[in-house]
Amino acid sequence: MSQATRRPRSWMIDTRPLRVPTFRRTWIGNGASYFGFQFTAVAVPVQMFAITGSPTWVGLLGVAGLVPLLIFGLWGGAVADVVDRRKLLLCSSVITWAGTLALLIQALLGVxxxxxLLALTAVQSAGFAVSSPARQAIVPRIVPERLVPAANTLNYTTITAGGVxxxxxxxxIMGVWSTGTGVTVAYAVDVLMFTVTFWATWRLPDIPPAAHEDHGEKPSAGLRGILAGLRFLATQPVLLLSFVIDLIAMVFAMPRALFPAVAVQFGGGSVVGWLYSAIAIGAMIGGLTSGWIGRIGRQGLALVVAVVGWGVAIGLSGLADHLWVMVLMLALAxxxxxxxxxxxxTIMQTFAPDRLRGRLQGVFTVxxxxxxxxxDLRAGATADLTSVGASWVxxxxxxxxxxxxxACTSPALIRYQSEPERVDAG
Structure with a gap:
């Protein structure tokens, strides 16, 4: 094993992908972008709740973001398999930035x-939906395949650090200033931080689409290209099940639409910041102690166990009577x-061929x-029909x-095994 890929057995995060300059710049840009976006992610629901006073309206922000994802996520994945992925990232980033700038302007004008807010959330979501498949599909093109799990862990850990x-x-900010001033400052920070992402994307090398000739497939960014990716997905139960189990986890156990209402119950102010950051705190700690992740061969089983752990921890957090207990359980989740x-x-990136990776990444993004x-919609609507606690728990x-x-009725996922990373004893 070369010095570039060798590492000792350790529980600490694997930083070898950062030795690749292209990945390092992309990693910095992604981290800055997500840090800035978290200000908007907090400000939009807080502003919506201040305007409407309804968890359902906060939940509707999820719908506003979902529809563009369904349309442009699949299309963006197909385009990522046809055009230069760097150019696609640059164009789609402009759309996302424009949506954030519009949020800042409406806050300044006191609208x-x-x-x-629903419309601008949709614009941001469209830009994200187009850029995300290309951004993720380039990872196996800029780092060795053996380092893909480590690269993904670094990306997610940095993202969650921004999420903290x-x-x-x-x-x-919300505690120091009034709601109107607080959301304005939050949007301004997001606008400024996004410039780092532009820099990192601009410095990427050209990443043209993979050759298709040997596979009898003519490149297409239209419906035919999307359907080719979906047909491949339909024949791969491991990939299909990994998508389904994530949907289960997020649709039924994502409580963030309830955070503004719960924050009021605990006194408001900075409480909402703790609630929105608690999950990310746990993810960041998990990432910093993730040296073992690349050594697991039963990745499908590990995925199922992690999703079950997420659901149980979310349920227990909703039963907490004290803020610190709630934050602790959310962190475990x-x-x-x-x-x-x-x-x-990792399963998606290493299982799918590069010629289809953009399209499958588009489905993954959706x-x-x-x-x-x-x-968000389920949590908000259920809370209005029952109670915040019942919806959460x-x-x-x-x-x-x-x-x-x-997992028990469709065992293909728990049987899936990748080759764990072998560590050089020398």
Whole structure:
């Protein structure tokens, strides 16, 4: 094994992919972008709740983000298999940035429109849906395949670090200033941080589509190309089940639409920042102690266990009477989510051929980003029909139970085995 890929057995995070300059710049850009986006992720629901006073309206933000994901996620994945992925990232990033800038402008003008917030959320989601398949599909093109799990862990850990610092800082902003001023500052931070992403994307090398000639497939960014990816997915139960189990976890056990209402119960102010960052705190700690992830061969079974752990921890957090207990259980859920996210992404990236990777990444984007938005709608609507507690607790335990049922009735996923990384004894 070469010095570039050798590492000792360790529980600490594997940093070898950072030795690749292209990956290192991309990693920095992604981290800065997600840190900035967390300010918007907190500000939009807080502003919506301040305008409407309804968890259902907060949940509708999930729908506004889901529809563009369904349309542009699949299409963006097909385009990523046809055009240069660097150019696609640049164009789609402009769309996302424009949506964030519009949020800042409406806050500065004092516009109080729930419908406008829904529309701008949709614009941001469209840009994200187009860029995400290409951004993830390039990872196996810029690092050796053996380092893909480590690269994914680094990406997710950095993202969750932004998910910790961003909401906490946004919570401080909300506590110091009034709601109107707080959301304005939050949107401004997001606009500024996105410039780092532009820099990192601009420095990428050209990443043209993989050759298709040997496979008898003519490149297509239209419906035919999308259907080719879906046909491949339909014949691969391991991939299909990994997508389904993630949908179960996010639709039934994502409580974030309830955070504004729960924050009010605990006194408001910076509490909302702790709630939005708690899951990310756990994920970050899980990432920093993730040296073992690349050594697991039974990745399918590990994915199922992580999803069950996520559901149980979410359910228990909803039963907490004290904020610190709730934050602790949400953090445990976040650690489980980090593990499941790394294995889902790694299975997809290493299982799919590069000529189809963009399209399958598009489906992955729809599932991973669309699931939480459906979860927002479910959580908000259920809370209005029953109570916040029933929506939160019930959703967590239902997700854990359904994951177990799925694993037992469709065992292809738990039987899936990749070759674990062999560590050089020298």
């Amino acid at each position: 109080r429109s729930g419908h406008l 610092l961003g909401p906490l800082t946004a919570g401080v 976040g650690a489980a989510d980090l593990v499941s996210a790394v294995y889902r992404q 599932v991973v980003a669309g699931g939480p938005r459906l979860g 019930g959703g967590g335990f239902v997700a854990a139970g359904l994951a177990v049922v799925l």
